[in-house]
Amino acid sequence: xxxxxxxxxxxxxxxxxxxxxxxxxxxxxxxxxxxxxxxxxxxxxxxxxxxxxxxxxxxxxxxxxxxxxxxxxxxxxxxxxxxxxxxxxxxxxxxxxxxxxxxxxxxxxxxxxxxxxxxxxxxxxxxxxxxxxxxxxxxxxxxxxxxxxxxxxxxxxxxxxxxxxxxxxxxxxxxxxxxxxxxxxxxxxxxxxxxxxxxxxxxxxxxxxxxxxxxxxxxxxxx
Amino acid sequence: xxxxxxxxxxxxxxxxxxxxxxxxxxxxxxxxxxxxxxxxxxxxxxxxxxxxxxxxxxxxxxxxxxxxxxxxxxxxxxxxxxxxxxxxxxxxxxxxxxxxxxxxxxxxxxxxxxxxxxxxxxxxxxxxxxxxxxxxxxxxxxxxxxxxxxxxxxxxxxxxxxxxxxxxxxxxxxxxxxxxxxxxxxxxxxxxxxxxxxxxxxxxxxxxxxxxxxxxxxxxxxxxxxxxxxxxxxxxxxxxxxxxxxxxxxxxxxxxxxxxxxxxxxxxxxxxxxxxxxxxxxxxxxxxxxxxxxxxxxxxxxxxxxxxxxxxxxxxxxxxxxxxxxxxxxxxxxxxxxxxxxxxxxxxxxxxxxxxxxxxxxxxxxxxxxxxxxxxxxxxxxxxxxxxxxxxxxxxxxxxxxxxxxxxxxxxxxxxxxxxxxxxxxxxxxxxxxxxxxxxxxxxxxxxxxxxxxxxxxxxxxxxxxxxxxxxxxxxxxxxxxxxxxxxxxxxxxxxxxxxxxxxxxxxxxxxxxxxxxxxxxxxxxxxxxxxxxxxxxxxxxxxxxxxxxxxxxxxxxxxxxxxxxxxxxxxxxxxxxxxxxxxxxxxxxxxxxxxxxxxxxxxxxxxxxxxxxxxxxxxxxxxxxxxxxxxxxxxxxxxxxxxxxxxxxxxxxxxxxxxxxxxxxxxxxxxxxxxxxxxxxxxxxxxxxxxxxxxxxxxxxxxxxxxxxxxxxxxxxxxxxxxxxxxxxxxxxxxxxxxxxxxxxxxxxxxxxxxxxxxxxxxxxxxx
Ligand SMILES: Nc1ncnc2c1ncn2[C@@H]1O[C@H](COP(=O)(O)OP(=O)(O)O)[C@@H](O)[C@H]1O
Ligand SMILES: [Mg+2]
Numbered sequence: 001x002x003x004x005x006x007x008x009x010x011x012x013x014x015x016x017x018x019x020x021x022x023x024x025x026x027x028x029x030x031x032x033x034x035x036x037x038x039x040x041x042x043x044x045x046x047x048x049x050x051x052x053x054x055x056x057x058x059x060x061x062x063x064x065x066x067x068x069x070x071x072x073x074x075x076x077x078x079x080x081x082x083x084x085x086x087x088x089x090x091x092x093x094x095x096x097x098x099x100x101x102x103x104x105x106x107x108x109x110x111x112x113x114x115x116x117x118x119x120x121x122x123x124x125x126x127x128x129x130x131x132x133x134x135x136x137x138x139x140x141x142x143x144x145x146x147x148x149x150x151x152x153x154x155x156x157x158x159x160x161x162x163x164x165x166x167x168x169x170x171x172x173x174x175x176x177x178x179x180x181x182x183x184x185x186x187x188x189x190x191x192x193x194x195x196x197x198x199x200x201x202x203x204x205x206x207x208x209x210x211x212x213x214x215x216x217x218x219x220x221x222x223x
Numbered sequence: 224x225x226x227x228x229x230x231x232x233x234x235x236x237x238x239x240x241x242x243x244x245x246x247x248x249x250x251x252x253x254x255x256x257x258x259x260x261x262x263x264x265x266x267x268x269x270x271x272x273x274x275x276x277x278x279x280x281x282x283x284x285x286x287x288x289x290x291x292x293x294x295x296x297x298x299x300x301x302x303x304x305x306x307x308x309x310x311x312x313x314x315x316x317x318x319x320x321x322x323x324x325x326x327x328x329x330x331x332x333x334x335x336x337x338x339x340x341x342x343x344x345x346x347x348x349x350x351x352x353x354x355x356x357x358x359x360x361x362x363x364x365x366x367x368x369x370x371x372x373x374x375x376x377x378x379x380x381x382x383x384x385x386x387x388x389x390x391x392x393x394x395x396x397x398x399x400x401x402x403x404x405x406x407x408x409x410x411x412x413x414x415x416x417x418x419x420x421x422x423x424x425x426x427x428x429x430x431x432x433x434x435x436x437x438x439x440x441x442x443x444x445x446x447x448x449x450x451x452x453x454x455x456x457x458x459x460x461x462x463x464x465x466x467x468x469x470x471x472x473x474x475x476x477x478x479x480x481x482x483x484x485x486x487x488x489x490x491x492x493x494x495x496x497x498x499x500x501x502x503x504x505x506x507x508x509x510x511x512x513x514x515x516x517x518x519x520x521x522x523x524x525x526x527x528x529x530x531x532x533x534x535x536x537x538x539x540x541x542x543x544x545x546x547x548x549x550x551x552x553x554x555x556x557x558x559x560x561x562x563x564x565x566x567x568x569x570x571x572x573x574x575x576x577x578x579x580x581x582x583x584x585x586x587x588x589x590x591x592x593x594x595x596x597x598x599x600x601x602x603x604x605x606x607x608x609x610x611x612x613x614x615x616x617x618x619x620x621x622x623x624x625x626x627x628x629x630x631x632x633x634x635x636x637x638x639x640x641x642x643x644x645x646x647x648x649x650x651x652x653x654x655x656x657x658x659x660x661x662x663x664x665x666x667x668x669x670x671x672x673x674x675x676x677x678x679x680x681x682x683x684x685x686x687x688x689x690x691x692x693x694x695x696x697x698x699x700x701x702x703x704x705x706x707x708x709x710x711x712x713x714x715x716x717x718x719x720x721x722x723x724x725x726x727x728x729x730x731x732x733x734x735x736x737x738x739x740x741x742x743x744x745x746x747x748x749x750x751x752x753x754x755x756x757x758x759x760x761x762x763x764x765x766x767x768x769x770x771x772x773x774x775x776x777x778x779x780x781x782x783x784x785x786x787x788x789x790x791x792x793x794x795x796x797x798x799x800x801x802x803x804x805x806x807x808x809x810x811x812x813x814x815x816x817x818x819x820x821x822x823x824x825x826x827x828x829x830x831x832x833x834x835x836x837x838x839x840x841x842x843x844x845x846x847x848x849x850x851x852x853x854x855x856x857x858x859x860x861x862x863x864x865x866x867x868x869x870x871x872x873x874x875x876x877x878x879x880x881x882x883x884x885x886x887x888x889x890x891x892x893x894x895x896x897x898x899x900x901x902x903x904x905x906x907x908x909x910x911x912x913x914x915x916x917x918x919x920x921x922x923x924x925x926x927x928x929x930x931x932x933x934x935x936x937x938x939x940x941x942x943x944x945x946x947x948x949x950x951x952x953x954x955x956x957x958x959x960x961x962x963x964x965x966x967x968x969x970x971x972x973x974x975x976x977x978x979x980x981x982x983x984x985x986x987x988x989x990x991x992x
Pocket of ligand 2: 041042043163
């Protein structure tokens, strides 16, 4: 499902953030990318999401050359095939929880009522249905990340990308989110999970890749 | 504190956009304020200032060259009460072909203790073949040649420049040697006390007594010149003053919104600083400093820009006012810079103080703002506006940040109000100027030459040439001329009016007069004998109203006429206008001829001249479109309007730039969730539409209200009742179009930041704090 071939990404001078990364991932797998801070994990995820482009190499998702998409095409790619979960949630403060979750669906052209309906269902399923009408500013970290996951899933994307989803959470909330990902995996969701939390990677991942200074290494080396 | 200094410097460098926005706002504000203040200064007693600046002549006297020597004339400088004198300068009255006569004065240079003539272009005549024309003379450009067939040797002069004398001592200047046979000598005086007519008359008496009897042939008091000047410029003063004030208000508004907006965007950072132990006072000081650094740079550039723009604006203003003052006073620059920086400091301190006193938790929470009432309104709108999500998200934005929306509305409203106001005033002023020049479009056929051109000394009557044809003969000659479309004959005399002290001017109209280009304030034009129309001065001085009857005494006859209308004429001497049938015995001396459109002017004038010269008539070329005042006013209105609108647009830009920066992360999130660049642009553009529309809806009525108060005030300042046509210039379709201009201004200002928002790399946007 995912093929990265010889991917390089440099920011200005200095060592590249990603250096000749090659990766394969099959449908239904959960890949954990682990590595210390600054090793290039977010950069890798951004390339998969089409948020950024590699300087060299190719990124193919579901047969689609993500690295060659125009801005508009990559936006369409994201809303149809990718769900994004962020470390710091990135919820829109001015929208209710339900509207936040429904937003990607309306962007994808789903009618507003249908999108809201689906959002509320999803929130219910994630156990936070009662928060649908609240605003993100009032929620705890764990609740916010559940909203973030719900938003990522609302378009039923084949690929879920999560960048340190537990990074801003205390251990109880982190465990909660971890459980959520485990359930999604059990349902067959393809997931790429970026984390520096080995325990999380250990419990969830079908496969783990280490990153160190932009190069793929065995997980044991990436510490 | 040095740590905080570093915070300030880092803030100036890192928050480059905010810094640029503040600097730009101050630049625009200072530019606008320099121009506005210069206009206000120029509009404050323009005549008096120019008169003082040029050491104007309190008395312009002319002596008969046949009755005294130049030395005797010069001796009058020693008369009691004279503090300064200039002259004697030789004078002749000379007539260029096809034009009114000019007073030619021989002067070695423009300067002197009295009447420091200001060159508006070119240089002073250096030899006998050169001439400087009055700046408002429509005759000839620099480099052109002017012939005076009536002077000995019919000399020709090359125009080497134009100049303006506030005291109006001459129409043109040549070197003294160029006037070989002067008919008179001009002396210019300043007196110890020339404040009243009595004082000036007394001084005139002393001068007359110091020369042989009858040698003083004419003398004009500066009070007469001043009254004339004030009448002429009175109407323009409120207009330009209003523009000056608008520019100043604009300056304050821009600074206020941008500075407070810039600091409002920093509340979270202020929270961090406070959490680290900064006191509110330190925070306030830091942010005032952070705003003042770019403000000072902007002010410096603004002074340069303002002074550069002031050059054309003041040149035109001078030509409207008939004054000749130079550039922006350094005092004005200083005052503007100090004032603007003070406004920046106050705005910065006030908003930083507010932020500094927010509870720190609240300030820190700004990133994830607790839900307020606005927040709910925004969410409600975003969730319910039909159509694609970017529309709802865009429309909800002003409700999420109401303070910023208010700034945006203010900028747009200001722009819309300015345009409305400017259009109204420009139309009115153009109307007035057109009314003033109502007969300039016509070819004038004149006989007798009894009239005095402006600036000519009274007491030097040109030798009148008698009219040798009857009105019927002259009329037939004009009508027979191929290319003549219509003409009317005008006679002029003084008339005594029962119940009014002094005399009034009486004009009779014969032929195809219709309304002779006059506009009616009230009532209608006269039809036949026994009816009259009059200007407001006449009605006021005789105590009559439209519908009343007055008794006129002229040509040895007494005639009662009914006033059927008030005509608009900005010359404020009392005038009454009647049909020629009311005073058939009055011989018309002027014929106003309108040629058919498309007629070859030169050939037509030549033919007409040949036809009427045998009757002792002269043909004067029409001046119509050359009205310098009207052109200057249109230029000024256009320039000032464009400038104020550009500033309003930049105000919007500034506002949207800051707002877009605030939303970088949110926009990044939307793009990460699949919003295309085009939709992102649409979202940012939609976000300014409500404010644009509100601004238009607010600004246009404000402009109309402002106009409705100013236009009649303009009239009253000049002692005029403006005709309805001149004050009802704003019509509904135009106003509707102006309301639409509000959103347009907003969209224009938002276009650039909307483009940025769409182009920013999403990954970068998401990294912003
Ligand atoms: N937009 C950017 N501009 C410059 N450098 C960047 C940018 N994004 C990431 N980097 C650099 O690339 C490297 C990898 O960053 P990132 O992928 O965010 O690491 P991680 O997520 O593993 O902590 C770091 O050294 C970081 O400083
Ligand atoms: Mg990261």
